[in-house]
Amino acid sequence: MSQSLNQILFDQLDSIVLIDSHSHINPHSPTSTSLADLLGYHYYTELAHSSGMPKHLIEEPGISPREKVGRLFEYLGNIDNTVQWSWFVELSQKLFGFQGDEINKSNWETVYDLADSKMAQPDWESQVLAKSKVEKVFLTNDFDDPLEGFDSKRYVPCLRTDDLVFHLAQPKVRERLHSASGQTIRTLSDLKQAIDVLFIRFKERGARACAISLPPWFAPKAYPDQSHVAQVALDDLVQFGNDASETHKRTMAEWVFWKIAELAEAYKLPFDLMIGVNRRVYPTGVFQGQDLYDSRVSLIQYAELFNAFPNLPFPISVLASVTNQELVDYAWIFPNVLTHGHWWYSNTPNYIRHDLRGRMEAIPRNKQLGYYSDAYKLEFIHPKFRMYKQLLADVLAEDFCLGHGWSEEKAIALGRQILRGNVENVFEC
Amino acid sequence: MSQSLNQILFDQLDSIVLIDSHSHINPHSPTSTSLADLLGYHYYTELAHSSGMPKHLIEEPGISPREKVGRLFEYLGNIDNTVQWSWFVELSQKLFGFQGDEINKSNWETVYDLADSKMAQPDWESQVLAKSKVEKVFLTNDFDDPLEGFDSKRYVPCLRTDDLVFHLAQPKVRERLHSASGQTIRTLSDLKQAIDVLFIRFKERGARACAISLPPWFAPKAYPDQSHVAQVALDDLVQFGNDASETHKRTMAEWVFWKIAELAEAYKLPFDLMIGVNRRVYPTGVFQGQDLYDSRVSLIQYAELFNAFPNLPFPISVLASVTNQELVDYAWIFPNVLTHGHWWYSNTPNYIRHDLRGRMEAIPRNKQLGYYSDAYKLEFIHPKFRMYKQLLADVLAEDFCLGHGWSEEKAIALGRQILRGNVENVFEC
């Protein structure tokens, strides 16, 4: 294994200006305002909690950012082996100019102060984007997001549809839908029309995708617009809200999901499917640290969907690495199935490495969307993408240059396509 | 990692004359007649289609071979990263004498013409076999194949039983069975006797195995010869054909499968099980590019079978890499369970590497049947086996020579046994 070849390829990949095709950035507050914002990222709070830190110490109302960070550092030594921790150290070095190798109880205040002074600079957002070489960042917008007050060329709207599909029983969600669409929801026609209004607004504001995260048990199912079964289910939801039957909730989830797919196809918005998460498995966990999964899921559950919408691209993320080979093979066969990033619990090097090699050797090169940050704050784009680019460079060096005699140029061209080119083409951005 | 050690081992393994224990070669037309035959292999058509090529361009009736290849090359650049593509480039170099590294839109006609001139030579079949160092190739014969007009020492018959097990409801299948066996199928006794006739003929013509591919939901189940439930099911199939109930179709699948296992044991034919494929998941895909799978399958479904036939060898292939550890462990425990090759969606280096290492370190060495080509045309045996031999050499070098201090000779002996010796012993050929 030639370390220097890997490095040459990494450096080339690292010079590519990125489009980040999935994030949770708030465009009105894209960067952090203190280290507490960064270490409040659920990866750190949930790992600190898992390692022994009581939840109430983390989530006590009213504590100052500095106090919160100080408390966390009583436990963060327990997670200094994790790749998530390496992201934090790396961004501190690259973005804040921290000079050391370790950040711990003895020196965290130095980093805190460094970060404070950087974040206070008026052009911090631009600095971060420039250092991270990011040009555009996809958002994940609530369906009733007004989508105003930000540059939608830089922060690209994306319609998140989880609430519509899975939480329509909640009166609040239906009220929000009513507000956002001007439509009172009584009939399936009302509902379809309301969602149509959302698509029109998102499309007008420059949206480039719609997205949803899906539990392992979900299997999309076709419904006609005017399904008697679905109308009965909707009546139950409207009348009883959260107390509606689970069967009716599921029926409506299926009906709404199918309508969204129809609209996504009509409005030419790729439909990002993020498959496999169970919400609130650990309901007393910290904020955003409560979700896990059942890895017994199969893409065969989506076969009817993929067949029904041949012209709708489905960029797909799977939560568990054991599902990745199915993803490789469904993308190998179905023209409308694409691989999209390395998601959440599979976003660590051991799983990325195995999953990436599986993809690179068996899926057409124009169907692989390499990576997205999934970040809540811009600062995390840099270290997360860096981790991926290192692994991508390793695979290119070892499997393609050494394994198949490819030239550096040819390998870099493949890396560029996976890292950026396909994102441009698939999302037309 | 000593590259040269890997190379030494590879060269030794590469000098071994092969027996290919599973293929779809047509012994009456074993080689290709033009590049269109090679690029018509479903790997290329399905990947080209997946990358964006409309099916009608590929499967338009009446287009010439050259036209078909030219059309494919408009899209094949999208799959030049795949290992399947590397097989094509490699066989072009090794068998046709192509000198370049890349075959693309700009130079495909050179390769086309090279191939044409080679394939036109009267001894092309012998050339390919000699260059590929293949001595015998197992076939996959329909149950009513007359098995005549070819050298069954070179092309070894193998009884494919899929139609008998899964498609007996089709009138055409029962007619074929009637023709092949002389038996009208009304009762279970008729049916058993008809299948017995097939075994006798296959055995007489030198068959060395019977084989079947199985969907993930299938679980073999014992039935007595005279099962009332099965006779009722058969009556339904005979009367209603494809319109028979799914339950009855399943019952007959179970009954027939069990009888075939009994006959395989009686006639001493190893029973190749290829576990895990769902047919026609993408029914509008290209020819042979429609099958996928649900990786949620377990070998526990076969425990009753393995227990019931202790003297029948079951060489087993699994479709998904996530099933491979179960295969390793069932082969570790059950004397009659053997590992057989790396099948289809698991036949790419990332999965072979992981699956092979798991097998080599935990299964008795006399129970590992290393590889088969699964090829439709002889030309593919060379590059597919080469891929496997490289991976086998790597594992021998790294895990055995470096890891356990084995000598080259000892490592090569293990490789030889896995690659060839066990095939001879298990299939008595």
Add this chain to the structure above:
Amino acid sequence: MSQSLNQILFDQLDSIVLIDSHSHINPHSPTSTSLADLLGYHYYTELAHSSGMPKHLIEEPGISPREKVGRLFEYLGNIDNTVQWSWFVELSQKLFGFQGDEINKSNWETVYDLADSKMAQPDWESQVLAKSKVEKVFLTNDFDDPLEGFDSKRYVPCLRTDDLVFHLAQPKVRERLHSASGQTIRTLSDLKQAIDVLFIRFKERGARACAISLPPWFAPKAYPDQSHVAQVALDDLVQFGNDASETHKRTMAEWVFWKIAELAEAYKLPFDLMIGVNRRVYPTGVFQGQDLYDSRVSLIQYAELFNAFPNLPFPISVLASVTNQELVDYAWIFPNVLTHGHWWYSNTPNYIRHDLRGRMEAIPRNKQLGYYSDAYKLEFIHPKFRMYKQLLADVLAEDFCLGHGWSEEKAIALGRQILRGNVENVFEC
């Protein structure tokens, strides 16, 4: 990859005095008395049997140890590729002073005699412990084990609860429970009180854990102490024994399991869960060589349990590598879920390597219990731990020192914590 760095780290890890947190050692006879004891370990008998050795040759009553070993060596050449075989060769070299590299039909008697002379030495137990650098070894004690006549500081008792949970229908088990607790079992109160007595005795004798192995279908479920459903089930078990209904057996398994978890929490004994084994899948296999599994199991089945006992540590082993990512992620989120060793069918280098890397990069370092021997005889602790330490050193060298620029000292400290420190802390020993 710097081989010498890996070696330096290995040497440091290899100098650490171990606590073996799970074994099946009999403290009254901890070492072997002849090579037949070692080669009677189920790994060798089941692999020899799988490779072709008839069971009756292995298990014939009355054959001498030397005869048994001689017979085994007629087949052991078939398994000289396995990692299990490498354990035997290595312990022969390290503990018996065998000088060669291979042990086979031609020279096994030399090793037999070497072993005999070593094992006859009065301090053989101490020699083995000293050479293996083992300080304490956890046992797996039947619930009615008197726990007397051995040094419980060296051999740490652990309450095995399989019989109580899964075999309470057997009259013999209830009799043993009656004898061990003085309690006649008629009501749920009787049963809880009887189990309470067991916990008190185990705790008094220095127990540090309770443990259970669980089939893939099991899903813990909360029951009140006085559950009508459970009392009805218990009545059925008491009246009909093994003939009680499967539903009632399952209900009692759930009820007893939940009570044991309550008592484990009350008595502060970590509850080792070993998840995923199906017993007697191959009922005519050799002794202890009959169990396999269905890899379709999920830790979501344990979510209710993990939520209900936040203060009870659950060191968890999973049988199949495909479950390891779930284990990583449940340990990442739940404070009371810990990873524990590499169990049985996942205890081979290919799976350890992948599973270990997944753990080391994503779980807090204080929650990883690296390895246990699972040994029946002390002699196996040395080679099994050595295998693990080599893999641990490799991951530390490649992923941490080379990958993240860690110093050797920092890497060794992490290795020490995983190998020993966490065992001390979690089991308070």
